[in-house]
Amino acid sequence: MAIEHLTDGARGGAETPLHILLLEDSDLDSELLTVVLDGAGLTYRLERTMTREAFTAAAVECRHDLILADYVLPTFDGLSALAIAREHCPEIPFVFVSGTLGEDIAVEALKNGATDYVTKQRLDRLPTVIVRALAEARAHAERRAAERALRALNETLETRVAERTRELAEANVALRRQIVERERVEEALRQAQRLEAVGQLTSGVAHDFNNLLTVIAGNIEFLARAVSDDRSRHRLEMMRGAAERGARLTAQLLAFSRRQRLDPVPVRLNETAASMRDLLQSSIGGAVRIEMTLQPDLWPALVDATQIELIILNLAINARDAMAVGGCLTIETANVRLGAAPSRPEEPPPGEYAMVAVSDTGSGIPPEVLHRVFEPFFTTKEVGKGSGLGLAQVYGFAKQSGGGVRIETEAGEGTTVRVYLPRVAADEGVEAAEPGEIDCATSRNAGDKPALLVVDDDSAVREITVTKLSEAGYVIREAGSGLAAIHVLEQDPCFDLVVVDFAMPGMNGVDVAAEIRKSWPAIPVIFVTGYADQTALTRGGIGEDRIVQKPFLDGELERKVAAALHTHRAPGLKLVSSR
Known part of the structure; x- marks a missing residue:
């Protein structure tokens, strides 16, 4: 055996x-x-x-x-x-x-x-x-096979060495191109961030200047009525001209903030992603292969078309940086229904979303870094190589749009960033609770002057507004904050119009207007603002006829107040309140 x-x-x-x-x-x-x-x-x-x-x-x-x-x-x-x-x-x-x-x-x-x-x-x-x-x-036989293999290996060794040398040389050239391209893109990004910082700074400063100019121009107008000698009138005209030049200057400074304006419209993400292929390829370099997996029946998303393009480009550049010498970048879209509550602040709430995802085959994100990636200015790159604002901007855009972000990552395998954006639905209306009615006709006479509520946290600006409207023949009540205005309306909602400043601490003008629409929908609202960028106002469907720019010039405030009253005020007005 x-x-x-x-x-x-x-x-x-x-x-x-x-x-x-x-x-x-x-x-x-x-x-x-x-x-x-x-x-x-x-x-x-x-x-x-x-x-x-x-x-x-x-x-x-x-x-x-x-x-x-x-x-x-x-x-x-x-x-x-x-x-x-x-x-x-x-x-x-x-x-x-x-x-x-x-x-x-x-x-x-x-x-x-x-x-x-x-x-x-x-x-x-x-x-x-x-x-x-x-x-x-x-x-x-085994020895002969080994000898044959060794002879074959020796015969091809020189060829393989030459081929490997060529591959390494090509990889080195591609790496140098990537470094040059990355430096160019990072320099452009740093420049854009510097401009954004300047825009934010000038927006705040110009808003304060507009408040000051409102006080100056208003008091010049009041003084002009009381001054009779020509010399004093001439000086007041010079002051008025200087105030107007200051207003034009602040308007030019505030033009920076218009570049970040959000204009949500129905967007077909598949078309957006497909149209960006050439831009993405040129931005991330030839060493990275781009693949797209686009769901054919994707829901339209309610987002700013320009901003979503910047978000996709931003994520693609981040993915390129995670892949040291090339790889595969995948852009995916899908319809998603989420039922579970979010487990992290950046995740979207339950609902239906059009999702766009950017995936890479890079190094992945370590667990100790993952929980901080959305913090502004947090970065693992060396000094001067990254701002730490990329994912923070993605997070802010998604949240501001009504969605959220999720990250899936595995060390050595790659990372996927999923951005969930609210879908456009045909039946988005929500029935409001039936409010109670208050008949203001019983406390108002037909010949009474219109009653206006002026809301502004700056007492000097508020005094100018109140004086102008009082001289125009209106009955005025004042409030120094949004919360104070709500308290006034709770006590007496019988106002014909509310004039509210947009930028206020606590409840800003948009918050006040939203509360008024919910509780007293018959009261029209006019906004006054020192900002040239009126994104937050126009996004809510507010037309130019309801926005007055500070400083007040050429009777604009009085004209728009009169037009709003003519449109909305009628005999026997009934105001509703859910209070």
């Missing part, structure tokens, strides 16, 4: 018999060999030949695992048979089995290429010799 195990292991399986070619002219000796092989438990198939022609034909086919040959044959000798085997099947083990094989002849046979020899007087050695011969043949 040991012989069968070793032999079958050498041949690759217990089910495959050993194929033996036997060169023997004696029937008795052949039978004796068979008995020895059977007694050893060897699984085999024996093919016997006795002539040169038959042996040569079998050797040419090279289909045997072992050759056993007698040395003395009627028509030719064993050495001739060995020569035939070495010529046609040199890799097959050749073992002499002879009763007349002397030591000298055996040595000569081994020199000529025989694997081993066994005398017929010691056939008990045959199984061991067979095992050894097959093992040696297997070892020789």
